[in-house]
Amino acid sequence: MSKGPGVEKMFDAIADRYDLMNRVMTFGQDRRWREFVVASGGEVGRGWVLDLACGTGEIAAQFKRSNPNARVIGADFSRNMLTRARQALSPVGLQFQACDANQLPYRDNTFQAVSFGYLLRNVDDSLTVLKEVYRVLGTGGRVICLDTTPPARNLLYPFIHVYLAFVIPLLGRLIARDQSAYAYLTGSTMDFYDADTLASLFEEAGFAQVSYKKFMFGTIAVHWGTK
């Protein structure tokens, strides 16, 4: 069975508390990672930018702040996330659309940059989505992916494990009033590709110059590449 309907319902349910929960569980660092995502997209001038799985639109908004002339679209399949994004960001010139990352409603070679934050863990097949992103990017366009990544088994691992397995679900219960959504975050992180394997999937999708940087004790990775 596809993950899609359950994931969509889960994000609809936590949309109201999503930003607050991000701030708290990342100690405010999530903003810095989004800035890094946008900086990794390079100079986009007046080009078209797609922020896929935009959620409340924070990466899309950062793209617009850094590239005021760019035409930025945020796309997601959660209605409640899109409602929040539109309320906050349509007045500053961002457009938002409902769509499924597995089948993008855009022509080939449309965008100069495509970003997505915390998407790939939530889809059935990352490679399908990466190929779809490759299709809609123009030649020379940049893909940038922000996601959690399974922590390495080093000296820090026991502390990171306690944080992921116990603290995050507890914060989810107290702040987002949804423990299971944040237990899912932990489970899907532990089950997700390690950063090297994910980089090789980007290459398999066709991207060149693929690289990545880790943050937050190796639990967050930003990958990028070029079409």
Ligand SMILES: C[S@@+](CC[C@H](N)C(=O)[O-])C[C@H]1O[C@@H](n2cnc3c(N)ncnc32)[C@H](O)[C@@H]1O
């Ligand atoms: C954890 S949120 C990330 C939001 C935002 N990118 C950020 O950086 O905060 C994941 C988002 O991905 C969206 N999503 C998951 N699977 C999707 C799919 N197949 N198509 C479109 N959106 C999807 C969810 O609705 C949710 O808004």
